[in-house]
Structures are given as C-alpha cells and as structure tokens.
Amino acid sequence: MSTLWTPGGEIPVEDGRGRSAAPSAQAPPEPSEDPMAGLSDEERAQAEELAQQLAEAREQIATTPASVVVGNHAMGLYELGAIHLSQQPPNLDEARLAIDALGALVEGMEDRLGEHKATLKDALHQIRMAFVQVSRAMEGTAEGDPGQAAEG
Structure with missing residues (x-):
C-alpha cells in the first residue's frame, strides 16, 4: 500500500493489486490538538x-507596496540571467529564460511599476x-577564432 500526500495529511492508497479504494473516499486523519506535541x-x-x-x-510584506516587491523579484530575474551568462561556459538557454521572464514582467507591467519603471527598463x-x-563571443569560439571571442 502506498500513501498520497495531501495538505490534510497522508492518505493510504491501494497499489492496484488489492481492492481499490479512492483516496477521496477515506477521511483525512484528524489534526493533532497541539501541532507541537x-x-x-x-x-x-x-x-x-x-x-x-x-x-x-508576513506583516512587513503586507505593508510594502506591491510595486516594490515586484521590482525586487524582477531584479532577481536580472541576477539569475547574469549568473547564467557568467558561467564557464555560459548557459545561454537558462539565461535566455530568465531574461525573457524579466522582459515579460517589465514590458507587460510597464505602466504599473511606479518609480522603479526606469531602473527596470535599464536593467532589462x-x-x-x-x-x-x-552569444557573439561564444559563436566566435565555436568557429575556432578565439581572437574574435576576446574582442566581443
């Protein structure tokens, strides 16, 4: 017998070899009176x-304007892209994903980013x-011209 994790606790689930019982048919375990027992x-x-x-x-986040939190997350995407670009060798696919996510956020929310708009557009x-x-430096390296990679 296996168990299925749910927010209400683990529920036993038949593995198919015995009689089948739908997990929803079983009552979730009763929560303990004292979670720190x-x-x-x-x-x-x-x-x-x-x-x-x-x-x-949570209280600090609740009292912080959402534009500040969104701006911080956007800068996290910037940092993620920069980290992947700085790897040896650079991980262009992962960097592209982070940069595209940053672009979607900044360009999609442009009019709602408040005072952070200009900074985020510059970062993007x-x-x-x-x-x-x-990318160009890597193309030069792939073509066997290290001089071209160093110039980029």
Missing part, C-alpha cells in the same frame, strides 16, 4: 520563535545587451 521545550521555543519571525515577515536593456555580447 512531542517537541522538547527547546524545540517548542524554537518553533514559536520561527512562527513569530514568519508573522513579522543591459542584460539583453550582455546576452548578445556573450
């Missing part, structure tokens, strides 16, 4: 501290130019 006092204190930190982080332009330069 079985933890030592030290583990309980750590869990409570982490829960408090998570609540504080820079990473696209870097992609072209690295």
